[in-house]
Structure formats: structure tokens, C-alpha cells
Amino acid sequence: MAKFALVDCNNFYASCERVFEPKLEHKAIVVLSNNDGCIIARSNEAKAFGIKMGEPYFKVKELLNDKSIVVKSSNYPLYGDMSSRVMKIISQYSPVQEVYSIDESFIDLSGFSMNLNSYMQTLKQQVKTWTGIPVCVGLGSTKLRAKLANHIAKIYPRFDGVFDIDKLSEHRFEKLLHSLEVKELWGIGKKSADRLNRVNINTALDFYQADIGIIETLLGVNGKRLYRELYGHSCLQIEQISPPRRQIVSSRSFGSELSDYQDVNQALSTLARQAVIKMKRQSLATTSVSVFIQTNPFSRYSSCISLSKTIGMSVPVSDESILIPLVSKTLEKMYESGYQFYKGGVMLSNLTPDKSQQDLFTQESKTSKFYSQHPYGNLIQYASELGNNKWRSKADFISDRYTTNWNELLSI
Amino acid sequence: MTLKTQQHGGARTGAGRKVNSGKFKEDTKVMRIPSSLVDRVKSTLELYKSQLKADVRVQIPAYDASSVLLPIFTSRVQAGFPSPADDHLEDTLDLNKHLIQHQEATFFVRAQGDSMLGAGIHQGDILIVDKALVAKSGRIVIAVIDGEFTVKRLHKYKGVITLKAENPEFKDILIKEGSELIIWGVVTSVIHQYL
Numbered sequence: 001m002a003k004f005a006l007v008d009c010n011n012f013y014a015s016c017e018r019v020f021e022p023k024l025e026h027k028a029i030v031v032l033s034n035n036d037g038c039i040i041a042r043s044n045e046a047k048a049f050g051i052k053m054g055e056p057y058f059k060v061k062e063l064l065n066d067k068s069i070v071v072k073s074s075n076y077p078l079y080g081d082m083s084s085r086v087m088k089i090i091s092q093y094s095p096v097q098e099v100y101s102i103d104e105s106f107i108d109l110s111g112f113s114m115n116l117n118s119y120m121q122t123l124k125q126q127v128k129t130w131t132g133i134p135v136c137v138g139l140g141s142t143k144l145r146a147k148l149a150n151h152i153a154k155i156y157p158r159f160d161g162v163f164d165i166d167k168l169s170e171h172r173f174e175k176l177l178h179s180l181e182v183k184e185l186w187g188i189g190k191k192s193a194d195r196l197n198r199v200n201i202n203t204a205l206d207f208y209q210a211d212i213g214i215i216e217t218l219l220g221v222n223g224k225r226l227y228r229e230l231y232g233h234s235c236l237q238i239e240q241i242s243p244p245r246r247q248i249v250s251s252r253s254f255g256s257e258l259s260d261y262q263d264v265n266q267a268l269s270t271l272a273r274q275a276v277i278k279m280k281r282q283s284l285a286t287t288s289v290s291v292f293i294q295t296n297p298f299s300r301y302s303s304c305i306s307l308s309k310t311i312g313m314s315v316p317v318s319d320e321s322i323l324i325p326l327v328s329k330t331l332e333k334m335y336e337s338g339y340q341f342y343k344g345g346v347m348l349s350n351l352t353p354d355k356s357q358q359d360l361f362t363q364e365s366k367t368s369k370f371y372s373q374h375p376y377g378n379l380i381q382y383a384s385e386l387g388n389n390k391w392r393s394k395a396d397f398i399s400d401r402y403t404t405n406w407n408e409l410l411s412i
Numbered sequence: 413m414t415l416k417t418q419q420h421g422g423a424r425t426g427a428g429r430k431v432n433s434g435k436f437k438e439d440t441k442v443m444r445i446p447s448s449l450v451d452r453v454k455s456t457l458e459l460y461k462s463q464l465k466a467d468v469r470v471q472i473p474a475y476d477a478s479s480v481l482l483p484i485f486t487s488r489v490q491a492g493f494p495s496p497a498d499d500h501l502e503d504t505l506d507l508n509k510h511l512i513q514h515q516e517a518t519f520f521v522r523a524q525g526d527s528m529l530g531a532g533i534h535q536g537d538i539l540i541v542d543k544a545l546v547a548k549s550g551r552i553v554i555a556v557i558d559g560e561f562t563v564k565r566l567h568k569y570k571g572v573i574t575l576k577a578e579n580p581e582f583k584d585i586l587i588k589e590g591s592e593l594i595i596w597g598v599v600t601s602v603i604h605q606y607l
Contacts, residue, residue: 022594023559049578084514130517130544237448402519409538411544412556412561 002234003109004137005120005168006146007090007127009083010104010134010154011173013041015073016082019132020410028069032057034393035253036073055300061301073395081403085131093123098238106143108238120162137401139164143236144229147186152176167234175204187226193221204230219236248284250275251345254391258341264293265328267391269384272346279348285316286348289323291330294342295403309334318354328384435461511601518543519597521554521563527561528552531579537604539563541597552599558591563599 011016012029018024028045032038038056049067051060056069064071083102085170096108109116120137138150138164156163181184183193186205195218202205208217208230216224223233250271254297258264268291279286293307295377309330317323327346400408432438445453509591512518523537531552533539539554541569548566554561555575565577565587573593589591 022556022561022596025559088516105518130514132543239448362515406520410561411524412539412563 001110001141003112003116003141004102004143004146004234004238005094005107005116006138006140006143006150007107007120007135008121008138008150008154009086009103009283010136011043012133012336013072013074013079014043014046015133015274016075016079017399019082020078020399023148024070028067029072030069030381031063031074032063032397035132035251035255036396037253040074057378058298059169065294071397073398074111075399075402077404078399081304082131082133086127086133086135089127089130090123092259097284101297104326106238109139117162117164121160124161135161137162139166141166141232142229142234142273143238144186144226145232150175161270174208176206177208178203178325180204182207185226187222190205192223193270195219203355224358244288246351247347247349248278248351249345250278250291251343251347252391253343255394256340258391259337259339261335261337262387263390264335264341264344267291267381267386268346269324271344271386272324273320273381275348276318276323276348279310279351280318280354283354285318285354286323287313288348289313289326289330289391290347290348290349290352291327291334291344292347293331293335293341296342297341303339305339306334307334310359312350316350316352316354324382324384330380347409354358425472425511443586448464463525512542513600514542517597523563523602527582528565531565531602532604533563533578533599533602534604537602538600539599540603542600543597545600547595547598550565554596554599556592556594556596557585557587561596566595 014024015303017029017031026045027043028051029043030039030046030051031041033040036057038054039051039060040053042051042053048070049063049069049070051063061068061289073358074196077127079102086103087099088099092103092249094107094109094112098106109119111120117137121138124135124137129134136150136153138146138148138153140146144164152165153159153161153163165173168245176229180203181189181193182188182196182201182223185207187209188196196202197208199214199218201210207227210227212224215227219226228235252267252271254267258267289311290308290310292306294306295304297304309329311326400410402408402410434440450552499556507517519541521539521541523533523535523539524533532551541554545551547566550567551566552563553566553575554563555566557575562575562585564577567576573587575587577584
């Protein structure tokens with residue numbers, strides 16, 4: 001029988017902060033998104049105060065202050081480094097690993113003959129002592145069941161962080177499913193949940209007891225797979241190599257509201273470069289570029305507007321000397337003055353492998369040749385990328401990059 | 413005489429492809445591979461083949477290896493004198509390998525103050541800290557007492573735990589009951605830079 005484990009870090013961002021600031025242990029912590037916009041992570045203590053995920057920072061500022069909840073700006077260099085340490089340790093426990101997100105990883109334990117529960121306890125202990133990050137492990141005969149098991153390992157302390165859902169009796173298993181809304185099941189998004197709710201499938205148990213034909217009609221083959229996974233037939237394989245991205249978005253809330261065209265242009269040119277870098281790293285090219293800007297929907301004083309425009313191209317392009325000016329030109333066409341823009345971004349979609357099957361009439365531009373061949377080519381920027389940096393994000397509460405910068409090491 | 417015995421059918425000696433004349437120049441085996449790994453195995457084989465063709469010594473890099481230090485290829489150059497060092501080729505010296513035992517558990521920390529001068533830890537030095545090691549008595553540790561970091565030598569004797577400074581100007585810290593002591597990591601080396 002197949003057997004999977006899902007290893008998930010507990011409150012990962014908050015835990016990373018605690019490793020280097022032990023006095024934060026047992027304190028309520030929230031972590032803010034890029035630009036200190038909204039709350040993207042909470043420690044258990046902060047959850048207990050009723051702080052919600054995604055809440056805009058300014059809305060809960062007073063509450064955070066009253067309850068002396070620690071506020072941190074997101075420190076992705078730190079989180080990324082800690083994540084790769086955790087993932088490497090996990091990889092020692094199975095030859096087949098899927099890094100599912102920054103703080104979650106599936107491993108395949110099919111055919112392992114030892115006591116899996118104590119094997120996973122060892123893993124949990126090792127990650128904790130080596131990195132300081134607490135994790136929980138869910139075991140199950142399918143990925144979906146392992147995910148459910150992890151959920152239980154997190155909620156009930158008596159399982160000591162490791163839970164095997166296959167050991168649950170059918171009766172207890174159904175009771176568990178009854179306590180979950182169907183949208184809480186892994187792989188059921190909001191749209192699917194709405195469709196299911198319309199035919200009175202509300203809890204995970206309703207889903208489990210529904211007819212497979214109904215599930216297939218409503219959700220297609222993906223829904224059918226989840227249904228079978230729930231019953232213990234493994235349909236979802238471990239994906240060791242992440243599938244190529246279908247689109248790349250680079251967007252940001254600006255540090256302050258921008259009313260000047262030049263400022264917005266600087267922001268979007270820089271975001272365009274970031275998107276191109278991400279795309280090139282995966283050797284992809286794009287045939288569709290979208291640019292969007294919007295005003296603050298929470299603002300009471302100014303009127304709201306959201307502008308966007310998409311440009312299609314006849315051949316896939318990966319060259320920044322084409323794409324960055326294109327973004328600028330697109331912005332110029334759609335820009336409307338008189339508004340305070342607070343967010344913007346660039347999306348590259350229709351991505352294909354960058355084989356540069358050039359069309360007959362284009363040649364590699366001289367600038368792009370220069371970029372790739374000159375030793376300092378990557379230092380060259382477009383004039384549109386320069387400016388007063390008014391758009392750059394706020395990170396007022398950021399901790400040091402303890403593990404990736406010699407000047408910011410932990411001082412003891 | 414005996415040559416005439418094989419006139420009808422059967423294997424003829426010397427016929428067919430020569431042994432080890434294939435693209436890999438050695439015996440091959442049939443094997444089942446999970447389909448998710450096919451591309452990876454194929455690309456490794458391609459690399460191997462191209463290197464065989466180029467007649468260089470083959471080093472297959474570990475998948476996802478962050479960096480691979482390649483040994484210098486054994487020279488097969490016909491012209492000129494062979495390097496007398498060829499037979500003595502060894503690994504390059506890697507400080508990371510020398511100083512770091514558990515890569516994922518190792519952190520660098522900057523020392524503040526002079527409480528550990530006697531142990532050769534100066535203000536501003538970089539400490540290499542391994543969180544995987546057991547904090548045995550006598551080791552220099554990074555400890556957390558009531559939420560604050562400190563670096564001291566750990567002493568355990570008859571159930572009494574003391575954190576000793578290595579500078580007469582500093583007092584030892586006796587861990588009283590009720591105060592919380594966490595050993596964050598064990599200091600394995602100190603880097604003291606002169607320039």
C-alpha cells in the first residue's frame with residue numbers, strides 16, 4: 001500500500017523569527033506582507049486574539065497595540081534560507097520528496113517497513129534541534145489523507161505532532177470529516193465549494209458519502225481524483241520537479257500613494273524587470289504582457305479606479321530590452337492622471353520554453369546582446385527604472401537577515 | 413579439420429558487433445525507471461555520452477548539487493611532457509568541509525563583549541555554531557536564559573548547571589531553579605580576522 005507523509009512547519013514565519021529572537025517564544029506575533037500591507041502569518045497566540053489572515057494592517061493596528069502583539073515585516077531572505085535547511089533535512093528520510101510550498105513537503109514512505117510513527121517522531125525532533133523550527137507530520141495512504149492527518153496532528157497536542165490517519169476507525173474518520181467544511185479539504189477551491197454547496201454537499205463527510213458520478217459531473221476529473229484519494233486510492237503522485245509556471249506576476253503595493261506618472265512608471269519598469277528575471281530563470285518566454293494599476297479601495301477620500309491593459313505579441317519574447325519599454329509604453333497609453341495609485345503590477349502569461357524561434361523579421365537587439373555579453377551588462381538599467389523610489393515598499397518592522405548577510409549576523 | 417563442424421547455422425565466431433563497441437563502451441543493462449525520473453536519467457546519460465566522446469574522465473554531479481568541484485581532468489595530451497603531479501591529484505581544500513559538520517544546522521554568530529576572552533573569543537569575532545551537537549559539559553555554548561542570548565562555557569556537575577565566563581571580570585551564571593535555560597547551539601570554531 002502506498003504511504004505518504006506531509007511535513008508542515010508550525011506557523012513558519014513566526015517560528016523563524018523566534019529562532020533568532022527567543023524572547024518571542026509564547027508571545028503573539030503577526031507578520032505583514034510586502035510593504036506592510038496586510039497580515040500574512042500569525043502565531044497561535046495571535047490567532048487566539050482573533051486576528052484574521054489577510055486583514056489590512058491599518059485596520060488592526062490599534063488592536064495589535066492594545067494586546068502588545070509583536071509585529072514583523074516579512075523577511076523572505078531569512079524564511080527562504082530556513083526553509084531550504086528544513087527541506088534538506090526532510091529529504092534524508094525518503095528518496096522521494098516533493099517540496100510543496102515554503103513550509104510544506106510531501107515524502108513517499110511506501111514500502112518502508114519500520115514503525116513509521118517513531119520514524120516521523122525522529123524527523124520532527126531532528127528538524128527542531130537542527131533548525132529550531134517546529135513541525136507536524138501527517139501520515140496517510142494518499143496525499144489528501146496525509147494532509148488531513150497533518151491537520152489533526154496540529155490541532156490535538158496529545159498526538160505529539162505525528163498522526164497516522166489510516167489507524168483511525170471508519171466511525172472516527174467520518175466524525176472527523178463531519179467536523180470539516182468541504183472547502184477545507186485540500187484541492188477544493190472556493191468555486192468548487194460553491195458548486196458542491198448548491199447540491200447540499202456542505203461538510204467533508206457529505207463529499208465522502210456523495211455519489212462519485214455527481215462529484216465527477218460537478219468537479220470533473222480532478223474532483224473524482226480527490227474523492228478517490230479520500231477513500232485511500234492514491235491518484236496524486238509526488239511531483240519532484242515543479243511544473244513550469246503558466247504565468248508570472250510581479251506586483252506590489254507602493255510605499256506611498258503615487259499621483260505622478262513618472263513615479264508609477266518607475267515602479268512598473270522595476271516590477272517588469274523583476275518579472276523578466278523570474279521568467280528567464282526558468283528559461284521561458286512570453287507572448288502576452290499585462291500591466292495593471294489601481295487606487296486604494298479602502299481610501300475614503302479619493303475615487304477608486306483600476307486600470308489594466310494586455311498586449312499580445314506574435315512571437316515569444318524574453319528580452320528585457322523589448323519588454324521593459326513595452327510595459328512603459330503600455331502604461332503611457334492607459335494612464336489617467338488625477339488619481340492616487342497605490343498598487344500596480346506586471347503579468348507575463350502564455351509562457352513557452354524560450355527556444356527563441358525568432359520570427360523572420362526580428363533579430364536579437366544590440367542592447368540585449370550587450371547585456372548578455374558585457375561583464376557589467378546586468379548593471380544597466382533603463383532610465384524609466386530610475387527615480388525617487390517613492391514606490392518602494394515599507395518594511396518598518398523587519399528583522400535582520402541573520403543567515404544570508406555577513407553584516408546582519410545574530411550578535412551575542 | 414574441426415573448422416568444418418559449423419557449416420549450418422549457429423553462432424559464427426567474430427560476427428556481429430564487437431564487445432564494448434556501443435555508445436557506452438561497456439556492458440549495458442535493462443532497467444525499469446519511474447517515469448517521473450526518465451528525463452533526469454536521460455540527461456545524465458547524455459552528459460556521460462558526450463564526455464565519453466570527448467575522452468575526459470567523467471564525474472556525474474549529484475542532482476541539485478549546489479556546486480560541484482570538478483577535479484582537474486587527467487591529461488591525455490599526447491604532445492609535451494605529462495605533468496608530474498598527475499598521479500598525485502587530490503581534492504581541493506574546502507574550509508566549509510573542514511569547519512562545518514552539519515550544514516543545515518550550522519549558523520554564524522557575531523560575538524559581542526569580552527566575557528569569553530580566555531577562550532580566544534574577541535569582540536566582533538564570528539562564531540560557528542552547530543545546533544545538531546549535544547551540549548556536553550565543558551563545551552562552549554550559545555545559551556538562552558529567560559529569553560536572552562549569551563555565549564559561555566557549560567559546566568554540569570552533580571546536577572548543578574553553571575555557565576562560566578572566561579574572563580575574571582565576569583561572574584559565572586548559576587542556573588537557579590525556576591529560570592529557563594535553553595541551549596541554542598554549540599560553538600565549534602571562532603573566526604578571528606586580522607585584516
